[in-house]
Amino acid sequence: MDRGDRRVFAGLSFSLESGNALVVTGPNGVGKSSLLRTLAGLVSLSEGSLNLEGGQSERSVAEHTHYFGHQSAVKPALSVKENLAFWRDFTAPAHVSNFDPKEYGAQDILEDLGIGHTSELPAAYLSAGQTRRLAVARLFVSPRPIWLLDEPTSALDANSEAQLIDLMNDHLRRGGMIVTATHTPLSLSPLQSLRLEALSIEDLAPLEEIG
Amino acid sequence: MSSWALSLFQRELRLAVRVGGGALVGVLFFLAVVTVIPFGVGPDLNLLARIGPAILWIGALLATLLGLDRLFQADRDDGSLDLILMAGRPLELVVLIKCLAHWMATGLPLVAAAPVLAIFLNLEPTAIGAVTLTLAAGTPALTLIGAIGASLTVTLRRGGLLLAVLVIPLTIPVLIFGVSAADAAVNDPVPFMTPFLILCSLSLISLVVGPFASAAALRFSSD
Amino acid sequence: MGILDFANPTRFMKLTQLVLPWLVGLCAIAFAVGLYMSFFVAPEDYQQGDTVRIMYIHVPAAWLAMMCYSIMAISSLGTLVWxxxxxxxxAKCAAPIGAAFTFISLVTGSLWGKPMWGTYWVWDARLTSVLVLFIMYLGLMALWRTMEDPIKAGKAAAILTLVGALNLPIIKFSVDWWNTLHQPASVMRMDGPTIHPDILLPLAVMAVAFTLLFFVIHLMAMRNEILRRRVRTLRLRAASAARPAGGSATLQPAE
Amino acid sequence: MDLGPHAGFIIASYAICFGVVAGLILWVRLDKARLDSTLKDLESQGLAKTRRTPEKPDRQ
Structure with missing residues (x-):
C-alpha cells in the first residue's frame, strides 16, 4: 500500500484482526499522520487497496472508521451537548459482524469522561483538556468498529489518559479495531506495532514520477 | 435520512446566529454599500430611481460573496470538515443543506432589507416589489454559485478576495437577468416574466451544478 | 473581572433596584401628559395641518439618538482613560437603544416627509448624517456581537466610538457641503413656523418623557449586562471545576 | 378626533414608535428572565456564593 503525493511511503502492507490494536511508531515526518488520513479516506491511494472483511458492502472502508486527529472539531458557539448531539446524528453508524458496541447516551459518556457537569455550557468555556475529552466522546455516541487515533493522549492529563486507555481496551474487547500513531507507549492489550522508517532516496525516486 | 439533515441544518443556523456568527453583518454591509453610492453619484432622486435596482443587486451580490468565505473554511479550521467528509452522508446534499442554512441566515435578511433600502433610492412601489421578488429568486443562485468558490478556496489562508474574483464572472448572468427583470417591471413595454423566468431557471441550474461542483472540490481539498 | 470590579457593579445593582420603580413611574406620567398634550392641547399647524403632531415623537427621538451617542462617547472615555x-x-447597552431611537427618528421623519415633501427620503444633509449615525450604531453592535471576550470587545468598541465621535461632526459638515452642490428641487427647508409656546410645551414634555424612557431602558439593560457577565464568570468557574472532587476542594478550602 | 387628510401617516408614526419601544422593552425583559434562570441554575450548583467574603457555599 502506498500513497503518491509528494513524499510518503511505499510498499506498505499490513492486516489487522478484529479486537486488535495497531500502534504506528516512527520518527517525525515519516508519514504516521498520512497513513491514518489515508485509512480515513481523506487522502486517496495512488496504488493498492484497502479491504475490510465483514463490512457493509455499500459503504467504503473509511465510513467504518472514526478519525480522531489533532483538531477537536468542537464549535465554541455551541453548547457541549449540542456539539456532541450533532456528531451523533450526523455520523452514520456502521455495524459489522464481530463488533458489538456498547450503547452510550450523550450524557453518559460525558459523565464517564468527567465533563458531565459542563454539558449545558457553551464549549467556549472548556479548557484545552476538556475540549479534547469532548472530542473523544464523539467516538462513543455513533458506533463504528475502527478507530484511527492520531496522538490521542496529547493535551490529556495522566488521569484522563488512563481513563481513555481503559475505554480503548473496552472497545477492543468488543471486537473493535484501533490504529493509533503515538510517541508515548500505550498499554493496550492485544497489540501489534508497525514501525515506519524514513524512505531512502532510491525508494523515493519512482514515487516522484507517479505523484 | 432526514434526521441528520435536520441536525446539520440546525447546527448551521445556530452557528450563524450566535456570538461570533455574524449573520446580520451581511445586511449591515448591504446597507452601507447602498448608502455610499448616492455620495458617489450625487443625491439626484431621478437618477437614483433609474439605477436603483442595479445598486440593490450589486449590493446584494457583494454582501453575499463576502459572507461566503467562511462557509467551509470555519469547518476546515477546526477539523470538522474531515469528519463531515467521512461521515458517510452524500456530500452533495451536505453542501446543499449548508447553502440553504447559509441563505436563510444571510440571504433572506438581504431580501427583507431590500424594500427599505429601495425607499432610500426613491424607487416606485412596483419597482420595490419587483426588485424584492427578483432578489428572492436570485440570491439562492448567488449563494450556490458562491459555494463553488468557497470550496475551491477552502485551503487558502485568505481566500475571501480570491473567492470574489473567481465567482463574480460566474454570477454575471444572474445579475443581468435580475436587474433587467426589475427594470422591466417599471418600463411597461418590456415584459417582466421573460427575464424573471430565466432568472428562476438560472437559480434552478445552480441548485444542481453548485452542490456537485462544490462537493467535488471539497473531496480534493483534503488531499 | 477582578475583585475590584465586583464591588462597583454590586453597589450599582442595589442602587438601581431602588431608583428604577420611581423612574418608571415618572416616565409613565410624563408620557401620559405628553401624549395628551400633543394630541389634544397642541394646535394644528397652519401650513402642515395635523402632520405636525409627528414632530412630538420625531424631534425627541432624533435628540435622543444624538444624546445616546454622546453618552457612549463619554463611556468610552471612561473605559479607555479611567x-x-x-x-x-x-456603552454596550446604550448602542441598541440609540439604534432604536435613530430608527424611530428616521422612520417618523420619512413618514412626515411623504405628505410634506412628496417623498419618503431625500439625500438631505441632516437626514443623511442621521443615516450614517444609524449605520455606526449597528456597526458597533455587530462588533460587540462578534467578539467573545466582553473586556476586549469593550476596548475595541470604545476606540471605534471615539473615532466616530470625532468623525461625526466632519461627516455632518462634509455632507452639508456635498448637498448644497446638488440641491434637489424637491427638498423643502425644515424651517416651518416659528416655535409657539403651545407647541413648545408639549414638545418639552415629550422630550422629558423620552429621556426618562431612555434612562429606564438603559439602566435595565445595564443590569442585564452585569448579570450576563456574572453568568459568564460562573460558567467559567463551573467549567474549571473539572472533576467534582477537584472542584469541591477549591471551593471548600478548610474542612 | 380628526387628524386631517394625512391621518394614516400620523397613526403609522406613532404605531411604529410604540412598536419599537415595546420591542426594546420586551427584549430587555426577556433577556432578564433568561439570565435570571441561567443564574439560578448555576447558583443551584453551589458555585455562586463567592462575592468578596469567601463564605462557604450551601450544601445541595
Whole structure:
C-alpha cells in the first residue's frame, strides 16, 4: 500500500484482526499522520487497496472508521451537548459482524469522561483538556468498529489518559479495531506495532514520477 | 435520512446566529454599500430611481460573496470538515443543506432589507416589489454559485478576495437577468416574466451544478 | 473581572433596584401628559395641518439618538482613560437603544416627509448624517456581537466610538457641503413656523418623557449586562471545576 | 378626533414608535428572565456564593 503525493511511503502492507490494536511508531515526518488520513479516506491511494472483511458492502472502508486527529472539531458557539448531539446524528453508524458496541447516551459518556457537569455550557468555556475529552466522546455516541487515533493522549492529563486507555481496551474487547500513531507507549492489550522508517532516496525516486 | 439533515441544518443556523456568527453583518454591509453610492453619484432622486435596482443587486451580490468565505473554511479550521467528509452522508446534499442554512441566515435578511433600502433610492412601489421578488429568486443562485468558490478556496489562508474574483464572472448572468427583470417591471413595454423566468431557471441550474461542483472540490481539498 | 470590579457593579445593582420603580413611574406620567398634550392641547399647524403632531415623537427621538451617542462617547472615555468597570457596560447597552431611537427618528421623519415633501427620503444633509449615525450604531453592535471576550470587545468598541465621535461632526459638515452642490428641487427647508409656546410645551414634555424612557431602558439593560457577565464568570468557574472532587476542594478550602 | 387628510401617516408614526419601544422593552425583559434562570441554575450548583467574603457555599 502506498500513497503518491509528494513524499510518503511505499510498499506498505499490513492486516489487522478484529479486537486488535495497531500502534504506528516512527520518527517525525515519516508519514504516521498520512497513513491514518489515508485509512480515513481523506487522502486517496495512488496504488493498492484497502479491504475490510465483514463490512457493509455499500459503504467504503473509511465510513467504518472514526478519525480522531489533532483538531477537536468542537464549535465554541455551541453548547457541549449540542456539539456532541450533532456528531451523533450526523455520523452514520456502521455495524459489522464481530463488533458489538456498547450503547452510550450523550450524557453518559460525558459523565464517564468527567465533563458531565459542563454539558449545558457553551464549549467556549472548556479548557484545552476538556475540549479534547469532548472530542473523544464523539467516538462513543455513533458506533463504528475502527478507530484511527492520531496522538490521542496529547493535551490529556495522566488521569484522563488512563481513563481513555481503559475505554480503548473496552472497545477492543468488543471486537473493535484501533490504529493509533503515538510517541508515548500505550498499554493496550492485544497489540501489534508497525514501525515506519524514513524512505531512502532510491525508494523515493519512482514515487516522484507517479505523484 | 432526514434526521441528520435536520441536525446539520440546525447546527448551521445556530452557528450563524450566535456570538461570533455574524449573520446580520451581511445586511449591515448591504446597507452601507447602498448608502455610499448616492455620495458617489450625487443625491439626484431621478437618477437614483433609474439605477436603483442595479445598486440593490450589486449590493446584494457583494454582501453575499463576502459572507461566503467562511462557509467551509470555519469547518476546515477546526477539523470538522474531515469528519463531515467521512461521515458517510452524500456530500452533495451536505453542501446543499449548508447553502440553504447559509441563505436563510444571510440571504433572506438581504431580501427583507431590500424594500427599505429601495425607499432610500426613491424607487416606485412596483419597482420595490419587483426588485424584492427578483432578489428572492436570485440570491439562492448567488449563494450556490458562491459555494463553488468557497470550496475551491477552502485551503487558502485568505481566500475571501480570491473567492470574489473567481465567482463574480460566474454570477454575471444572474445579475443581468435580475436587474433587467426589475427594470422591466417599471418600463411597461418590456415584459417582466421573460427575464424573471430565466432568472428562476438560472437559480434552478445552480441548485444542481453548485452542490456537485462544490462537493467535488471539497473531496480534493483534503488531499 | 477582578475583585475590584465586583464591588462597583454590586453597589450599582442595589442602587438601581431602588431608583428604577420611581423612574418608571415618572416616565409613565410624563408620557401620559405628553401624549395628551400633543394630541389634544397642541394646535394644528397652519401650513402642515395635523402632520405636525409627528414632530412630538420625531424631534425627541432624533435628540435622543444624538444624546445616546454622546453618552457612549463619554463611556468610552471612561473605559479607555479611567478604566471604570461600568463604563463599557454603559456603552454596550446604550448602542441598541440609540439604534432604536435613530430608527424611530428616521422612520417618523420619512413618514412626515411623504405628505410634506412628496417623498419618503431625500439625500438631505441632516437626514443623511442621521443615516450614517444609524449605520455606526449597528456597526458597533455587530462588533460587540462578534467578539467573545466582553473586556476586549469593550476596548475595541470604545476606540471605534471615539473615532466616530470625532468623525461625526466632519461627516455632518462634509455632507452639508456635498448637498448644497446638488440641491434637489424637491427638498423643502425644515424651517416651518416659528416655535409657539403651545407647541413648545408639549414638545418639552415629550422630550422629558423620552429621556426618562431612555434612562429606564438603559439602566435595565445595564443590569442585564452585569448579570450576563456574572453568568459568564460562573460558567467559567463551573467549567474549571473539572472533576467534582477537584472542584469541591477549591471551593471548600478548610474542612 | 380628526387628524386631517394625512391621518394614516400620523397613526403609522406613532404605531411604529410604540412598536419599537415595546420591542426594546420586551427584549430587555426577556433577556432578564433568561439570565435570571441561567443564574439560578448555576447558583443551584453551589458555585455562586463567592462575592468578596469567601463564605462557604450551601450544601445541595
Amino acid at each position: 478604566k471604570h468597570p461600568l463604563a463599557d457596560v454603559s
